[in-house]
Amino acid sequence: MDELRPSASVEARRERQKRVLFRRLKLAIVLALLVLAAVLVIHVAVGGKESAHPETTQTAAPQTQTTVPSQTQTTVPTQTSSTVTTEATEPETTTAPVEDENWKLLLVNADHPLPEDFTVKLKSLRNGHQVDERIYPELQQMFDDARAAGIYPLINESFRTGERQQEIMDKYIAKYEANGLGHDDAVKKARSIVALPGTSEHQLGLALDIIAEYGGDSNATWTWLKENCWRYGFILRYPADKEDVTGISFEPWHFRYVGVSTAREITEQGLCLEEYLGQTG
Ligand SMILES: [Zn+2]
Numbered sequence: 001m002d003e004l005r006p007s008a009s010v011e012a013r014r015e016r017q018k019r020v021l022f023r024r025l026k027l028a029i030v031l032a033l034l035v036l037a038a039v040l041v042i043h044v045a046v047g048g049k050e051s052a053h054p055e056t057t058q059t060a061a062p063q064t065q066t067t068v069p070s071q072t073q074t075t076v077p078t079q080t081s082s083t084v085t086t087e088a089t090e091p092e093t094t095t096a097p098v099e100d101e102n103w104k105l106l107l108v109n110a111d112h113p114l115p116e117d118f119t120v121k122l123k124s125l126r127n128g129h130q131v132d133e134r135i136y137p138e139l140q141q142m143f144d145d146a147r148a149a150g151i152y153p154l155i156n157e158s159f160r161t162g163e164r165q166q167e168i169m170d171k172y173i174a175k176y177e178a179n180g181l182g183h184d185d186a187v188k189k190a191r192s193i194v195a196l197p198g199t200s201e202h203q204l205g206l207a208l209d210i211i212a213e214y215g216g217d218s219n220a221t222w223t224w225l226k227e228n229c230w231r232y233g234f235i236l237r238y239p240a241d242k243e244d245v246t247g248i249s250f251e252p253w254h255f256r257y258v259g260v261s262t263a264r265e266i267t268e269q270g271l272c273l274e275e276y277l278g279q280t281g
Contacts, residue, residue: 101259101262103132103134104206104233104257104258104259104262105258105259105262105273105277106204106206107273107274107277107279108199108200108201108203108204109195109199109201109246109247109248109274110195110196110199110247111279111281112199112279113196113198113199114162114198114199114200114203114204118203118204120132120159120204120205121133121134122159122205123136125155125158127154127155129155129157129158129159130158130159130205131158131159131205131206131208132159132204132205132206132257135205135206135233135257138232138233138234138257138260139208139232139234139257141232142225142228142229142231142232142234145228145232146221146224146225146228149224151212151220151221151224151225152212152213152214152216152221153210153211153212153213153221153224153225154210154211154212154213154214155208155209155210156209156210156211156253157202157207157208157209158202158205158207158208158209159202159203159204159205160200160202160203161203162197162198162203163197165194165195165196165197165198165200165202165203166197168194169190169191169194169196169197172186172189172190172193172194173186173187173190174186175190176189176190201237201254201256206256206257206258207237207254207255207256207257208234208254208255208256209251209253209254209255210222210225210253210255211253218252218253219252222252222253225255226252229255229263230260230263230264230266230267231260231263232260232263233257233258233259233260233262233263234255234256234257234258234263235255235256235258235262235263235266235267235273236252236254236255237251237254237255237256237272237273238250238251238254238272239272242272242274242275245272245274245275245280246272246273246274256273258273262276
């Protein structure tokens with residue numbers, strides 16, 4: 001038994017060692033599998049990443065390439081389109097002013113009748129007169145400044161409809177006929193004084209006949225206006241030295257809005273509107 005015991009204990013020890021070995025082997029295998037799995041996972045992950053990388057770098061690269069060019073393309077075009085738009089807004093602002101200039105510079109005379117589709121938004125003044133609403137602020141400023149300078153202007157004529165223009169014409173014809181002129185002569189004479197309906201600047205809402213308030217000195221008013229009206233965008237429309245060009249006798253009372261920049265230029269260069277527009281016929 002003694003022999004057996006040790007032998008049994010030896011066997012038991014061997015058995016135990018085997019079991020331990022087996023366990024260690026199992027552990028090692030498990031560990032090895034785990035490591036393998038880990039490696040595989042990493043490999044797959046890295047490989048995936050690598051394959052994802054080129055994809056993302058490829059998609060990201062083209063993306064950055066497309067975003068870069070598209071950015072440069074879109075920012076460049078947007079920049080060019082923004083410069084285009086600024087150019088476009090500049091021309092637009094220049095076309096806006098040009099459009100603005102168009103209404104400000106609309107020439108109406110015997111050779112240039114009012115466009116048939118002409119419309120104007122009118123501003124009614126306190127005294128019943130009406131003007132193109134766009135000129136109202138500067139007109140008001142001009143009158144305020146005149147009063148501050150001791151000049152008291154009064155609007156005598158402003159916007160007229162074609163019908164009103166015809167009424168004025170008829171009144172003059174009747175007056176000349178009453179004075180003994182035949183109809184044709186009366187018409188001829190009236191037409192030399194009054195513009196035919198459709199050819200009067202007053203139909204634009206941009207022209208004003210201005211006199212002195214309360215029977216004051218109109219000459220002083222006209223002198224002040226002639227010197228200062230350009231600051232508010234107005235010109236003396238029918239100067240004495242331009243009768244041949246305008247076809248209208250000197251009218252010291254008739255002022256026409258053209259906008260400040262044009263009014264300055266016309267005044268500085270001593271032009272009339274026809275000359276400024278190159279429409280001297
Ligand atoms: Zn007038």
